[in-house]
Amino acid sequence: MGDTEVLADVVKVAIAVPLSQVFDYLPIGELSAYQTGCRVLVSFARRKVVGVVVGHGQPSVAISKVKSVEQLLDTAPLVPKDIVELIQWAAGYYHHPLGEAWATALPVALRRAEFKAPKEPVVYRPTKAGAEDCSTLLKRAPAQAGLLAFLSESPLPRSAAECRLHDTGWSAPMKQLIAKELVETVRSGLPAELARDRVKHSPELNSEQSSAASAIRKNLHHFYAQLLYGVTGSGKTEVYIDAARPVIEAGKQVLILLPEIGLTPQLLSRIQSALACRVELSHSGLNDSERFLAWQAARKGEATVLIGTRSAVFTPMPQLGLIVVDEEHDGSLKQQDGFRYHARDLALVRARASNIPVVLASATPSLESLHNAAKGQLELHKLNKRAGAAKGPGLSLLDSRSAHTENGVSGELLGRMNEVLARGEQVIIFINRRGFAPVLMCEACGSMTDCNHCDAHMTIHARSRSLRCHHCGASRSIPRACLHCESTDLLHVGVGTERVDEYLTEKFPDYQVLRIDRDTTSRKGELQRHLAMAASGEAQILVGTQMLAKGHDFPNVTLVGILDADQGLFSADFRSIEQMGQLIVQVAGRAGRAEKPGHVIVQSRSPDHPLLQTLLQEGYGPFTDHLLTERKDALWPPYVHIALLRSDSAVAGEARAFLQQVKEWLSASGSEHIKQITIMGPADAPMERLGGRHRAQLLLMSASRKPLHQLLATMRPALEKNPAARKIRWSLDVDPHDML
Ligand code: ADP
Ligand code: ZN
Ligand code: ZN
Secondary structure (H helix, E strand, O other): HHHHHHOOEEEEEEEOOOOOEEEEOOOOHHHHHHHOOOOOEEEEEEEEEEEEEEEEEEEOEEEEEEEOOOOEOOOOOOHHHHHHHHHHHHHHHHOOOOOHHHHHHHHHHHHOOOOOOOOOEEEEOOOOOHHOOOOOOOOOOOOHHHHHHHHOOOOOOOHHHHHHOOOOOOOHHHHHHHOOOEEEEEEOOOOOHOOOOOOOOOOOOOHHHHHHHHHHHOOOOOOOOEEEEEEOOOHHHHHHHHHHHHHHHOOOOOEEEEOOOOOOOOHHHHHHHOOOOEEEEEEEOOHHHHHHHHHHHHHHHOEEEEEEEEEHHOOOOOOOOOOEEEEEOOOEEOOOOOOOOEHHHHHHHHHHOOOOOEEEEOOOOOOOHHHHHOOOOOOOEEEEOOOOOOOOOOEEEOOOOOOOOEEEHHHHHHHHHHHHHHHOOEEEEEEEOOHHHHHHEEEEOOOOOOOOOOEOOOOEOOOOEEEOOOOOOOEEEEEOOOOOOOOEEEEEEEHHHHHHHHHHHOOOOOOOOOEEEOOOOOOOOOOHHHHHHHHHHHOOOEOOHHHHHHOOOOHHHHHHEOHHHHHHHHOOOOHHHHHHHHHHHHHOOOOOOOOOOOOEEEEEEOOOOHHHHHHHHHOOHHHHHHHHHHHHHHHOOOOOOEEEEEEEEOOHHHHHHHHHEEEEEEHHOOOHHHHHHEEEEEEEEEEEEEEEEEEEEEEEEEEEHHHHHHHHHHHHHHHOOHHHHOOOOEEEEEEOOOOO
16 A cells, blocks of 8 residues: 555655745656755746755645656755755745745756856965065056955965956956966865965954953854944954854854945955955855855855855855854845845844854844844844044034035035045045936926836936936936926936036045946946045045945045935835934944044934934934834834735736735635734835836734734735736735835
8 A cells, every 4th residue: 555655756846936836746766866955857837947856745636647857957965954944944934935945045057957067266376476575576567466466465365256356357467477477376175275374363352352252252052143233343343253263163164144245355355364264255246157166165065154145045054153144234135026035034043943153243233133132032242442443433413404515515524525635534425326416307397307117206317418217227318408398497406426426526626536336336346446446545535325335444534424314214114214324324434444533424404303313412222222112112123023915017006906805805814813913005105106017015014923924824825826816916025124
């Protein structure tokens, strides 16, 4: 009897399609060869696709209808059990199809059946001659000199990917350096012996840093979730580097997650020189092969440290001993489309399952983490002082309604800039809006130029002479006359980075202005090049968007001007004030990092706003205390658990009607969980029309997590089968980062 059942067993395969179910296939050969975590090639909807084996079992349809696997692609599972379980857990928690979760978790290259693992590429290091002072020799070859200096900074050889981040045109100067025998190539993947005696000594930790580091060091052998809350420049990185040392000495691995690829090269150099071990990077700036190789090195235990963005949380690391999530408050750690997971939250889940410590670090922790620290779920380590000799910046708040401003810049700020620049120091002007001006308005009739596809004004981009929608990307030329009344008196209302750049260039002809925003750094390697120009002092005035706010270290910046601090105060989103506060504190933190004291000028059109006052006068701590109280009173996360069902359609009203149907269906379902859940909406999204689609959302909210998740667990498969739901686009977002 048992025999027939065994014969009928099929392989359960997860396939990257938006359906929660897994699919049955008959094995060719031994069923036991189909281990969970092996890839298979199968035919699905008349295509050949790569799926992942997630188990065995009885077929869910008649066995005669089950197709055979085309090919078993791996002889052993690609990922170990802990990662299989993490992916499974995440797909369950976010109520997302398992196949898509797998597709996110594995390197893209592995989704192709014909993918052949590339050879480990060579890496580059200076020869003995190259390690000497070559400045005279390379006087006329600045690109070579720069590249050689970049190689010399690191105790370990550098990869092509790192060199490319340093300089997109790296390959010609590298050939020259090799021809001159100043640089040699070695095979990558070699261990720490490669480190020459160039290991830089880390600064001696101050007493706050030491006590945080020793608290982390005391708890390296079990699950221990910690929040390292230290003001900008307090030396958080040095703390976790110090805590990582014994982990690495014990032969274990360290995973460091970051929100942004722009931050990885800087951290890579620091970690490599402090720990002298093999460090791999994983981020979207790498090509598929490079990403695969980093993943492979971590998975084989050859890479000791992996620094990566979001999806690196799924990387197999057999010896994993510590996870760090830096800038844990940053929204980019949550994926905003497809499989909407939060890398910080999954890092906590992974650390618990692996019984290892995890450190969340930030100068401006999220309200979630502060709340968890208050509840004792995160152990709090605080760093209140800046490290070394650096002093915290002085702050002044300027009323930009009455103060005289020209192109968004007040006279007082200009005066301060003059002083600072004359002393040979640098200035950051922060404005969270790119382009020249956000609105083109007709002076005669008051009409504004709006996007045809979105509920949004089009931004003026003067240099490219175009109007662009920052939401859908639509673009057209700037009209000469008003489309309504034909008047030619068109006003450029408001300011963006381009306008401030232009104005300051004219105002300070003796200084170099550098603009850092998405428009000037869209090409690969440009962000790195811009940041290097800023760090070297080649440019003295840095004008930028939030790209400038994120953890970069510019020790010579002593003045920061924030032009539009209050943008976040009046947004429709529950998280926007929190984000505004984080941004202001992070930008302000760029001032006065070294021995020189810094100053921050915050221009605001609502300087009396109590939350802004609290933030600037009392600091981030009291500011978040207020916000937490507000969230508690208004029943928002972290005091309640929410999920958002979004829908959009080309036809007005359709998405809303669909969500209304879902709501009625949920209410009528008689589910016992429904009583514990508040359903709000359906409502139009804050920007109802985006890219020509009409958007609506339904908010599900519950004081405890369980009933909400039980409801979602039945809702998702029901929606997948529902004929109305199949005709319309919808998505589910658990713990949404924003409601926009
Ligand atoms: P954070 O991550 O908290 O912003 P970092 O770790 O980047 O701070 O440190 C900021 C700066 O202070 C870096 O240039 C770092 O080298 C320096 N630094 C950190 N700790 C010390 C220390 N104990 N003594 C001297 N300088 C330090
Ligand atoms: Zn007009
Ligand atoms: Zn648009």
